[in-house]
Amino acid sequence: MTTTTKHSDSLTSTLLEAYKDIQFTLAASSLRNEGRDLLQRIGLPANKEEEYKFTPISKKIEGTITRFSHAIPSENVDQKTVDENLIPGLDCHLLVFNNGKLERNLSNFDTSVLSLISFADLLEGKMEEQVGKIAKANKDPFVALNQVAFQEGTWLEVAAKTVLEKPVYILQLIQATQEGETVHPRSYIQVGKNAKVTFIENVVSLDDSPYFLNGVTEINVGENSQVDFYRVQDESKAALEVNNTEINVPRDATFNSAVISLQGKMIRNNLSINLLDSNSLGNMYGIYMLNGQTHVDNHTNVDHTMPHAESNELYKGILADHSRGVFNGKIFVRQDAQKTNAFQQNNNILLSEDAVVNTKPQLEIWADDVKCSHGCTTGQLDEEALFYLRSRGISKENSRGMLLYAFAGEVLEKINNENFRDYCIGLIQQRLGTHYA
Template sequence: MMTTATTSKLFTQVQSLFQASGGFASIRQQAVESLENQGFPVAKAEEYKFTNLSKKLENGLTNASFAEPFSIDQATVDAHIFADFDGDVLVFTNGSWNKELSKVTQDYSVEVISEDGLLGAISKPGKDAFADLNTAAFQEAIKISVAKGKVIEKPVLLIHFNQANEGQIVMPRLLVQVDEIAQVTLLEYAVCLDEEVYFSNALTEVKVAAGSYVKFFRLQNQSSKAILMDTMETDIHRDAVFTSVKISLAADMIRNNLTLNLLDSGCEGNMYGLYLLNGKTHVDNHTNVDHTMPHAVSNELYKGILTDSSRGVFNGKIFVRQDAQKTNAFQQNNNILLSENAIINTKPQLEIWADDVKCSHGCTTGQLDEEALFYLQARGLDKTQAKGMLLYAFAGEVLEFISDEPFKAHITNLVMERLGTQF
């Protein structure tokens, strides 16, 4: 169920941000029409049943406006790059690319898109209201291109610096196009330079052409007042492999939409996630895997540790179309609750129209194993150390999918700090 857009407070708040030109008139018009027809989701909308993002924004965006690009110096950038990083850096301020502070040394291209027809081919208007909002209102779209046969040896870090007045919106828009038999690893995180309430509504489209390998590792560790909407949709072609790892540690409310379209035989899509939630943090992971052709593989593992009055949501859908024979699809969601007030809503789903497939899904929710806790304490660890070791072992399974060692070490330190472990 959607609210009527013309009576929606949120629609009225953001309507002035819609762009009428800028070289993207056609796709913007489609997005605006979708918003006008469907509006933003209300509390009873099935896809946002446990995450009333519209209400949160109505309260937080009393005077919605764009957060403008701002000046930043090299010292500030360097201070927020994790230890031992060795690669290229793309710097963004409030969603706009800062070319002067970015470092591009390898054989790929970065550009601001000005022509129509490139955006929206993967993430089409009409699928989600907040993706439509991005399409209707983004200020600048960036394209990262890796040409056929190019292997980008070192990772590319996308670091977003956000500095917004209360109620402002950051609207990042990114297109990643990796041509045939190419390889690249992308890392991404954002840095809040103040503690104001703001809304980041990001949309990323990724094309993984035949025979290519793309890894995208992302960290969400922002201020307790940040409201985040992050949408990523990928097209994966013949014999290509795409791997996503998303680590969610801090913000006020986070909604992650991730869609993998497996469009040809022999392709593989991997989705891994970890969320460590405390206070009143709310994180909602919605994933979709669409198997359309035979002999494709998908793997999905999301894990959560929740304490205090935090809330987690996991809704994972796997579609296996009639032509997608010999599909191999795996999905699992596991959660540990450390307090009586923490809440998890989990819903793994399979929809299968083919008859020769291997698919499995499941979820678990529980507390720490008391026998394992007692065993570790009996061998000299105090209760805090034993608890931390068990929690880290639980979380570490997801961290192992991060192949960039310095980034993995950085995130591991954050996770250990959160879990209170010292070993």
């Protein structure tokens, strides 16, 4: 234990310097100031700092990024770029962001069911009341950094009693530009009571040049509503990313998450669900299927505050080459949260001797009448199963593919949207280099 907090002083100052001249509305000023104060005090995570022990993202940013200013919208984004990155067969409300900035002309959504408002255009008081209140800046320095640096800020709202048949597809197109290599998307999703909506976010690198993406998404789910939020991370080998996603789930509401991570240089996902009342349900699913040097860190947190709430979590990793996976799953059950059901599972398959997984369940339980379980496994591909399939005439490569696909399939089947599930299956089969179905 150290008594003083070490931090990446020079990186923090460099970043604060880079964003000091951002024009912002008066409403955002308190967020900016809070973020700046926090960063000046605690700084970005230093090497070996507990929460970022296995994921030295600050060091990677320092070593990779040379232009810390914002990437301006890329000139290479056009209709063709969008068309190439649509999900086949998916009829959706399309939101296209170009380096974090909304491309209105390329987006296509029904404003009668989904409203999109820039933070600057919000009614007075709304921003102060809500933004930064779910994902709090003091929880993670990258949230604080986002508060300092975000440019536009997107408020998405689905009114009460609205069931969106078509999912909202958020296409995040990212490309470093001459002006800068950083993007700090910020969004707040407000879903009314008795509503149902699915969000799919796809982060796409437009080229192989390095960037640092630091997003914050806050989701405020309404009572008795269901929100599904899916994310695909199949980025360039130079991509650096930190994601903070935090969700409030009230009485009788459900939040489902699935994160499919396939490529990047280093990606850190912080996902936090606050189960605020009885009969709230939070599900977190993930696959990280990595090769090369890709490093993906999933830190999840579920906070059970009241009785009779449930959370389920399943993350699966398949790691080849020199890739690294980190899983840290925290379950917090407060004293009032009797009759909590909380389940967590993390399973990993290492395909190479050079691949590494660090997995850590963290259970903190203050109530006495709860059902909680957790488990983690890390192993190789089952040789017995492999031999069984090969002994029936199936090639070694196809047998491996079948087994790995079966392993990942348990997570894929949790994805409710069929088109998106098929899309993920396609991505994973592509990665497995096998089409056997």
